[in-house]
Amino acid sequence: MSDSNWTDRIAGERMAVDQRFNEQVKASSFSSQQWGLVMTAVEFEIENPGDPDAARIVADTSKLSSVMPEMERVANQGPMGGPGGDQSGGSGGGLLSGVKDALGLSGSGGGNKQQEEEAARLAQAYAEQLQEKLESNGRWKSVCEQAQG
Template sequence: MSNGWRDKLAGARMRVDQEFNEQVIDSQFSNQEWGLIMTAVELDIDRPETPSEATLTANTENLEQIMPELENLPQGMARPGGGGDSGGVIDSLKSVLGFDSSDANGSGVDADELAAATELVEAYAAELQAHLEDQGRWTEVCSAAAAEQ
């Protein structure tokens, strides 16, 4: 089954993925973690009927559900800078001292990590839109999205 306007993004996404890789490397997430994050994100276009006002947005409402899974990725794919210490002594000490940034309901989702993932996803969406505009494809994608509404 076709995803309509989203299918038109395939080539652009591959190109932007390559260009955006530097930002992923500079982030707290490994490439494998970034891949998992992007599986929880759906791209949408706000106001596609008016391309000059339209915005490519990242629906991140499912991010919180997959964030705990980042800790289950193989340790060989740990975050740059040794950030893959999940469940270690430092995490235990932070928790005991009250520096645990997990949410209050105990779901194990680190609020700072969720915010960082959301920010990175939003930057990706902005870069993808800029790429489409630079390539002269933004109006075509918006028209296809508007036709599906």
């Protein structure tokens, strides 16, 4: 896939943006662990890679709903959660609860939807900062060429 190829080649820029973006994550409702989950579900694509002036990085957030149940578990663990942190609380709903959450059928579905929307907004803000970084490094045109395949 040509998309993963271009993303593999910008690891240095991503690390720089990660460091700068930390402040926005801290100002959000997400912990750094939750933001890490968000980023595992987000894929970055370049729209219109054939025209670097019109091209832009967009965050494909269509898979965010798949990490929302895990994000809730992370939030419920608290700061000292660690491995086994949610085993001590008895029945937390288990598999059925996770399936209900994933399908949006749980009672807290509204909260998940709000968090999912916030995650999508943050992911797009990250994509914009990543593009700015690539442009300021003079790498944007070559990244667009790589994305074209």
